[in-house]
Amino acid sequence: MNATVPVGVVTVSDRAFRGIYRDEGGPGIEAALARILATPWSAIRRMVPDEQPLIEAALVTLADVESCALIVTTGGTGPAPRDVTPDATEAVCDRMLPGFGELMRAVSLRAVPTAILSRQTAGTRGRSLIVNLPGKPSAIAECLDAVFPAIPYRIELIGDPRLETNPAICTAFHPKGA
Numbered sequence: 001m002n003a004t005v006p007v008g009v010v011t012v013s014d015r016a017f018r019g020i021y022r023d024e025g026g027p028g029i030e031a032a033l034a035r036i037l038a039t040p041w042s043a044i045r046r047m048v049p050d051e052q053p054l055i056e057a058a059l060v061t062l063a064d065v066e067s068c069a070l071i072v073t074t075g076g077t078g079p080a081p082r083d084v085t086p087d088a089t090e091a092v093c094d095r096m097l098p099g100f101g102e103l104m105r106a107v108s109l110r111a112v113p114t115a116i117l118s119r120q121t122a123g124t125r126g127r128s129l130i131v132n133l134p135g136k137p138s139a140i141a142e143c144l145d146a147v148f149p150a151i152p153y154r155i156e157l158i159g160d161p162r163l164e165t166n167p168a169i170c171t172a173f174h175p176k177g178a
């Protein structure tokens with residue numbers, strides 16, 4: 001039996017997909033998770049261009065076939081015509097959790113006024129939690145650090161094993177009595 005928690009790591013980028021630049025998004029997500037998580041986990045990586053059907057297919061496979069407890073995307077959350085990651089996320093989720101996007105935009109606003117341009121969101125598909133991050137590599141840790149305290153509780157709520165965090169970096173919040 002695999003004792004590690006599978007985590008989907010999805011880069012959505014036309015240029016990284018075509019090899020015009022080296023992907024910094026996927027490795028950025030993995031570096032942030034390596035700092036935060038104490039529970040053993042393993043990344044299941046996907047790289048897709050900004051095409052809604054391809055993003056949806058990657059998310060569905062990671063949720064339904066790979067059984068990822070958590071799926072983190074980077075890129076394609078903005079207002080440009082080809083930015084469709086939140087649309088793909090909404091299309092495959094059964095429920096949206098808009099608080100994630102609200103908090104990440106608020107935190108990012110301290111760094112850049114253009115943070116309000118990100119349509120980043122989160123939602124659940126079955127037992128998987130999908131979280132969108134902006135494409136800017138510097139946004140990845142900023143956003144993930146902000147929302148991570150709520151993630152272990154969400155995963156426990158649906159009956160999956162406890163996700164332990166590294167207390168020096170992130171204290172997971174558990175409501176009293178939970």
Ligand SMILES: Nc1ncnc2c1ncn2[C@@H]1O[C@H](COP(=O)(O)OP(=O)(O)OP(=O)(O)O)[C@@H](O)[C@H]1O
Nearest residue numbers: 011013014015016022023024025075076135136137
């Ligand atoms: N995977 C990545 N690796 C490295 N840098 C990235 C990556 N994704 C985005 N960036 C950088 O962050 C900026 C904003 O990201 P955004 O998702 O808006 O990309 P974009 O302009 O739509 O282009 P593309 O889809 O080709 O990455 C990019 O212009 C690029 O400089």
Ligand SMILES: Nc1nc2c(c(=O)[nH]1)N[C@H]1C(S)=C(S)[C@@H](COP(=O)(O)O)O[C@H]1N2
Nearest residue numbers: 075076077078108114115118134135136139
């Ligand atoms: N923390 C942080 N959030 C950020 C940014 C950033 O540089 N840092 N860039 C903003 C910009 S300029 C845009 S257009 C949106 C969407 O970016 P995306 O299309 O790369 O996902 O994220 C915003 N959020």
